[in-house]
Amino acid sequence: MDDDHTYVKCRWAENNNEDVRLQSFPKKPKVHLSFESLTYTVNTYRKLKKVKKEILHGIGGSFRSGQLTAIMGPSGCGKSTLLNVLAGYWISGSSGQVYLNDSLRDEKQMANISCYIQQDDYVRNLLTVRESMTVAAHLKLPTTVSALSKANQVDHVLDALGLSVHGDTVTKHLSGGQKKRLSIALELITNPSILFLDEPTSGLDSQSCSQFVSLMADLAHHQNRTMVCTLHQPSALLFEKFDQVYALSSGRCIYQGPPNFVIPYFAERLVVCPPYHNPADFLIEVSIGEYGTDVLVELFDSTKITNTIGRNKCHTISDEDHGEIEFELGTCQEDNNINDERLSYKLELSNKPRFYVQIYHLYMRNITMYKRNKTNLLLRIAIHLALAFIISYMYRGVGNDAALVLTNMKFVYASNLLLVYTGLMSVIVSFHLEYIVVKREHFNSWYTLFPYIVSILLVEIPLQILCCIVYIVPAYAITGQPFELMRFGYFAVFLIATSMTSQSTGFLCGATMSLKISVFVGPVFVVLLSVFGFAIRFPDVPSMYSWLHHFSFIRASFQSIMYSLYGLDRGILPCSDEMYCHYKNPVKFLNEMDFARVNIYPEFVYICSFFLCTYVLTSIVIWYRLNKR
Numbered sequence: 001m002d003d004d005h006t007y008v009k010c011r012w013a014e015n016n017n018e019d020v021r022l023q024s025f026p027k028k029p030k031v032h033l034s035f036e037s038l039t040y041t042v043n044t045y046r047k048l049k050k051v052k053k054e055i056l057h058g059i060g061g062s063f064r065s066g067q068l069t070a071i072m073g074p075s076g077c078g079k080s081t082l083l084n085v086l087a088g089y090w091i092s093g094s095s096g097q098v099y100l101n102d103s104l105r106d107e108k109q110m111a112n113i114s115c116y117i118q119q120d121d122y123v124r125n126l127l128t129v130r131e132s133m134t135v136a137a138h139l140k141l142p143t144t145v146s147a148l149s150k151a152n153q154v155d156h157v158l159d160a161l162g163l164s165v166h167g168d169t170v171t172k173h174l175s176g177g178q179k180k181r182l183s184i185a186l187e188l189i190t191n192p193s194i195l196f197l198d199e200p201t202s203g204l205d206s207q208s209c210s211q212f213v214s215l216m217a218d219l220a221h222h223q224n225r226t227m228v229c230t231l232h233q234p235s236a237l238l239f240e241k242f243d244q245v246y247a248l249s250s251g252r253c254i255y256q257g258p259p260n261f262v263i264p265y266f267a268e269r270l271v272v273c274p275p276y277h278n279p280a281d282f283l284i285e286v287s288i289g290e291y292g293t294d295v296l297v298e299l300f301d302s303t304k305i306t307n308t309i310g311r312n313k314c315h316t317i318s319d320e321d322h323g324e325i326e327f328e329l330g331t332c333q334e335d336n337n338i339n340d341e342r343l344s345y346k347l348e349l350s351n352k353p354r355f356y357v358q359i360y361h362l363y364m365r366n367i368t369m370y371k372r373n374k375t376n377l378l379l380r381i382a383i384h385l386a387l388a389f390i391i392s393y394m395y396r397g398v399g400n401d402a403a404l405v406l407t408n409m410k411f412v413y414a415s416n417l418l419l420v421y422t423g424l425m426s427v428i429v430s431f432h433l434e435y436i437v438v439k440r441e442h443f444n445s446w447y448t449l450f451p452y453i454v455s456i457l458l459v460e461i462p463l464q465i466l467c468c469i470v471y472i473v474p475a476y477a478i479t480g481q482p483f484e485l486m487r488f489g490y491f492a493v494f495l496i497a498t499s500m501t502s503q504s505t506g507f508l509c510g511a512t513m514s515l516k517i518s519v520f521v522g523p524v525f526v527v528l529l530s531v532f533g534f535a536i537r538f539p540d541v542p543s544m545y546s547w548l549h550h551f552s553f554i555r556a557s558f559q560s561i562m563y564s565l566y567g568l569d570r571g572i573l574p575c576s577d578e579m580y581c582h583y584k585n586p587v588k589f590l591n592e593m594d595f596a597r598v599n600i601y602p603e604f605v606y607i608c609s610f611f612l613c614t615y616v617l618t619s620i621v622i623w624y625r626l627n628k629r
């Protein structure tokens with residue numbers, strides 16, 4: 001992170017004009033987050049037997065509005081697990097109560113008032129900072145907010161996070177710290193009451209960490225946000241910047257309170273911090289058991305007492321008695337009045353943009369990203385053109401020669417398979433690359449699934465059609481196929497439909513399987529389907545495979561193309577062989593290959609149905625994966 005955001009110091013408070021600007025944006029309530037008896041259990045396997053493993057052991061605590069809280073503890077103690085459970089990112093496997101102010105957490109309202117920023121910088125690499133923010137504003141802010149106000153809000157948030165000067169920088173060129181600030185800025189657009197951040201300082205140098213934590217503290221203090229983040233081992237200086245620390249040891253809480261009371265709190269329990277020792281290091285050392293496990297048991301017990309006494313209370317430390325340190329249970333902070341607890345955190349769910357507005361903004365975002373990555377686009381088109389010339393030169397003139405009917409059949413098979421492959425492979429990995437960022441955006445309520453899928457298809461389908469046409473036109477001409485609009489139309493439509501269907505299969509494989517498996521299974525699946533109908537007649541197919549013959553959309557397309565080229569009253573073919581041409585009459589070829597009975601319209605309907613069903617299935621799979629908690 002660079003120096004440029006040292007001026008951040010909460011302009012909200014300093015500049016009246018900015019305050020006015022904020023009025024037009026959704027005002028979010030103060031929300032205190034507390035939890036009781038929180039348990040998280042996963043399934044593990046011991047000798048092939050399913051065994052339950054408890055990661056969080058009935059913990060409780062309270063994170064206050066207007067405070068920056070760090071969840072700390074050694075690696076593997078359950079920090080990320082706690083954050084995931086509190087944010088509602090993981091639900092299955094968890095038990096216990098999570099309260100927002102005085103009410104039990106409501107999932108929909110939680111999504112409305114909170115956001116979760118995960119460890120890695122999941123931002124769209126090909127957009128500029130301002131473009132990313134503008135799309136977020138259009139998707140996340142209510143429809144009642146005008147475009148001008150949205151632009152003001154974008155400027156305001158960028159300014160507050162010190163990103164204004166980088167507004168026109170493509171995000172892939174941002175530094176690690178700037179990316180992290182951008183990922184926060186994207187969520188701050190809606191002014192959320194609670195922000196969860198998983199390891200926001202990982203990968204930053206000490207100066208950047210310090211600036212970043214100061215920024216988070218400002219965001220918490222000046223807008224009464226509840227900010228909770230997980231943290232590894234901070235420096236003493238960084239540690240002091242937090243308002244509260246929640247320390248975990250093996251899934252149990254050992255301390256919750258201000259950082260400067262860690263040492264006296266432990267000293268009271270006869271765990272003394274060595275002089276000149278970083279209190280954060282000391283806390284970690286205690287939590288990994290370096291001061292004895294009996295100490296840990298006592299610490300677990302004392303925090304348990306605290307938590308059972310009341311979720312609105314947390315142990316704080318009073319030093320009113322002139323230096324005589326005393327631990328007491330009390331309300332957490334004077335500015336977080338207990339009355340706030342009774343305030344409803346519930347807001348009227350804002351008017352989210354309608355699905356067609358979401359489609360529009362997502363589509364425009366995709367177009368911008370494609371425009372910025374022209375190489376990918378041009379390469380796809382160039383490859384189809386190059387293959388058209390390479391393949392059709394090999395089969396030049398075979399389309400109108402009775403002596404070369406079988407060779408023409410091979411050309412059709414090759415073309416069909418080629419476009420099936422390019423359709424499949426163009427998207428098979430795309431969902432894997434997208435998934436993490438889509439999951440984040442979807443979880444933080446940017447959009448619903450339907451607009452997202454439609455916006456992808458609105459880009460991918462025309463592009464694949466364009467690629468198919470780039471292949472089909474020269475290939476049809478060079479291979480000397482009949483110069484008839486109807487036959488060309490069938491040839492083009494079936495090849496495009498197959499390529500589209502194969503593309504939908506690629507999406508399905510990508511959405512259902514891991515990357516390694518999908519890049520193997522997808523191509524194998526289409527090769528398997530492609531052999532049906534090619535050089536084997538239906539009566540020769542073993543009866544156990546007959547369903548596969550009918551199932552194969554590649555077979556349906558291949559046979560329909562052959563029928564449209566040689567059926568439909570093609571007439572007698574010219575013959576280059578002076579001696580004998582077996583297929584001078586193409587009907588003979590159609591009969592021998594069992595293509596004569598092909599009914600191209602039902603086959604076309606079948607291919608289209610396959611295409612639609614695959615997309616429905618893909619949407620269901622993606623919906624399940626995005627909503628699995």
Ligand SMILES: Nc1ncnc2c1ncn2[C@@H]1O[C@H](COP(=O)(O)OP(=O)(O)OP(=O)(O)O)[C@@H](O)[C@H]1O
Nearest residue numbers: 042043044053055074075076077078079080081082
């Ligand atoms: N699905 C799971 N199956 C089995 N064990 C799991 C699962 N999820 C988490 N764990 C275990 O739970 C413990 C806590 O994991 P978690 O990621 O919350 O730790 P952490 O404190 O965030 O660690 P780090 O600081 O290294 O990121 C770890 O021991 C981890 O191996």
